[in-house]
Amino acid sequence: MHELSITQSMLDIVLERAKESGARKVGAINLVIGELSGFVEESVRFYFDFLAKNTIAEGAALNFKPVSPRARCRSCDQPFELGELYWSCPQCGGSDIEITAGKELFIESIDIE
Numbered sequence: 276m277h278e279l280s281i282t283q284s285m286l287d288i289v290l291e292r293a294k295e296s297g298a299r300k301v302g303a304i305n306l307v308i309g310e311l312s313g314f315v316e317e318s319v320r321f322y323f324d325f326l327a328k329n330t331i332a333e334g335a336a337l338n339f340k341p342v343s344p345r346a347r348c349r350s351c352d353q354p355f356e357l358g359e360l361y362w363s364c365p366q367c368g369g370s371d372i373e374i375t376a377g378k379e380l381f382i383e384s385i386d387i388e
């Protein structure tokens with residue numbers, strides 16, 4: 276049910292921005308979704324269709340832009356891309372890492388009409 280609440284807040288933001296811009300209709304919503312965020316595109320789409328009914332965002336296209344997970348080593352400060360096999364630093368082999376990208380889900384932009 277995680278996607279339901281996040282989709283609701285996303286829709287609230289979209290409707291608010293659209294209203295501020297005097298939009299009659301929302302054509303598309305461009306979302307950035309981290310591969311580690313745990314959000315499933317299909318679920319977000321499903322809830323969106325359901326929640327957006329009878330709003331100006333009904334029928335809007337959802338475009339997802341995936342973000343690859345990245346991390347930074349706390350020992351040597353090396354930034355690197357997290358792969359399935361790389362959960363330790365490629366430079367010093369340390370495992371004290373900080374995830375710097377890949378957990379996000381946010382609205383990059385919306386297209387209004």
Ligand SMILES: [Zn+2]
Nearest residue numbers: 348351364367
């Ligand atoms: Zn390191």
